[in-house]
Amino acid sequence: MRMNDKRLEIIIGQLLRTGVLLSAAIVFGGGVLYLVRYHAARLSFRSFQVGGPEIRTVPGIAHAAAHLTSQGLMQAGLVLLILTPVARVAMAVAGFALERDRLYTVVSLIVLVILAFSLVRAI
Amino acid sequence: MTALEFTVVVWVLSALAGFLGALTGLGGGVVVVPALTLALGVDIKYAIGASLVSVIATSSGAAAAYVREGFSNIRIGMFLEIATTLGAIAGAFLAGRVSTHVLAIIFGVVLIHAALTSLFHRADHGPSAESDKLATRLRFNGSYPVDGKPQKYGVRNVPAGFGLMFGAGALSGLLGIGSGAVKVLAMDRAMHIPFKVSTTTSNFMIGVTAAASAGLYLSRGYIDPRVAMPVMLGVLAGALLGTRVLVRAQVKTLRVVFGVVILALAIEMIVNGITGKV
Numbered sequence: 071m072r073m074n075d076k077r078l079e080i081i082i083g084q085l086l087r088t089g090v091l092l093s094a095a096i097v098f099g100g101g102v103l104y105l106v107r108y109h110a111a112r113l114s115f116r117s118f119q120v121g122g123p124e125i126r127t128v129p130g131i132a133h134a135a136a137h138l139t140s141q142g143l144m145q146a147g148l149v150l151l152i153l154t155p156v157a158r159v160a161m162a163v164a165g166f167a168l169e170r171d172r173l174y175t176v177v178s179l180i181v182l183v184i185l186a187f188s189l190v191r192a193i
Numbered sequence: 194m195t196a197l198e199f200t201v202v203v204w205v206l207s208a209l210a211g212f213l214g215a216l217t218g219l220g221g222g223v224v225v226v227p228a229l230t231l232a233l234g235v236d237i238k239y240a241i242g243a244s245l246v247s248v249i250a251t252s253s254g255a256a257a258a259y260v261r262e263g264f265s266n267i268r269i270g271m272f273l274e275i276a277t278t279l280g281a282i283a284g285a286f287l288a289g290r291v292s293t294h295v296l297a298i299i300f301g302v303v304l305i306h307a308a309l310t311s312l313f314h315r316a317d318h319g320p321s322a323e324s325d326k327l328a329t330r331l332r333f334n335g336s337y338p339v340d341g342k343p344q345k346y347g348v349r350n351v352p353a354g355f356g357l358m359f360g361a362g363a364l365s366g367l368l369g370i371g372s373g374a375v376k377v378l379a380m381d382r383a384m385h386i387p388f389k390v391s392t393t394t395s396n397f398m399i400g401v402t403a404a405a406s407a408g409l410y411l412s413r414g415y416i417d418p419r420v421a422m423p424v425m426l427g428v429l430a431g432a433l434l435g436t437r438v439l440v441r442a443q444v445k446t447l448r449v450v451f452g453v454v455i456l457a458l459a460i461e462m463i464v465n466g467i468t469g470k471v
């Protein structure tokens with residue numbers, strides 16, 4: 071398949087759309103579950119409290135989502151959303167490589183490495 | 194207020210933020226953070242966590258439309274992203290070490306600068322059709338549709354743009370915003386890129402910058418799903434509507450909307466940062 075700028079852009083665009091829709095669906099599902107249960111709960115976010123691992127670490131979130139807890143699902147969808155720009159950069163690396171654009175394959179690879187470094191530190 | 198009331202109010206405010214964000218290249222974060230902290234009394238840490246999510250939602254949601262329309266420039270965006278992501282890591286690192294009041298004030302000052310620059314902008318100099326040497330070597334020049342016809346443009350002052358992008362990234366990591374305002378200004382004023390290309394490319398970039406800080410925010414617990422969920426869903430809805438409007442909008446109108454919104458927010462943030470309400 072011949073790759074050029076226009077095709078690369080379209081593919082990336084479709085990828086972004088899919089990722090966003092999927093994550094939105096999961097977050098929405100979790101949200102509905104959450105509101106059905108807790109809609110009358112009195113909430114205050116005035117003071118910050120560090121949450122547990124089920125919303126702060128990837129393994130914790132995956133575990134909570136697998137058990138279909140509302141917060142676990144919402145958080146899993148949010149993590150998926152956070153990954154969409156990362157996937158976008160990865161696709162750009164592949165796209166530029168297919169176009170044989172050496173300069174921009176390297177440029178986008180640098181960005182990808184920086185992103186990976188910062189995300190890994192968080193887990 | 195109840196969880197349901199909170200969710201609905203946040204959703205509505207976020208939809209507005211997403212709409213404005215899609216039009217102006219901002220991530221909506223500049224609206225979300227003040228809205229959550231000032232109107233709803235949410236602690237700023239939760240606000241910046243949710244804001245970061247909204248930035249990515251606006252970026253990924255809207256970017257698909259813009260890239261396809263032929264406005265944004267991937268090469269410029271990607272190259273400058275090296276600077277922004279590095280800055281974002283530095284900023285996120287500092288965020289945990291800076292006090293809330295100081296964050297709010299810095300935020301306000303940044304917005305004021307952006308607002309004034311945008312509102313008191315002199316007539317469009319008309320984008321240069323020629324790139325300088327570095328921009329040519331980086332193949333930054335491109336074309337974008339004006340009234341349906343492709344118009345070429347060149348790019349200048351790449352090092353200045355790169356430096357400004359590092360600063361934009363640092364602000365993003367520090368405040369949970371996309372720094373779209375700084376990115377647009379850097380591309381539009383310093384690098385002479387046409388305004389609509391600047392805003393759409395910025396939209397494309399802010400998501401990546403935000404992702405660079407997101408890992409750190411997540412692990413610190415800034416992203417609470419009960420706050421971030423309505424923000425994400427609202428922003429998406431608003432951004433989708435905004436992208437349909439941008440293509441037909443006049444640049445002059447966009448600049449004014451941009452300037453007025455952030456000026457109002459800037460003043461609020463500074464006042465509240467000083468009086469200690471944030």
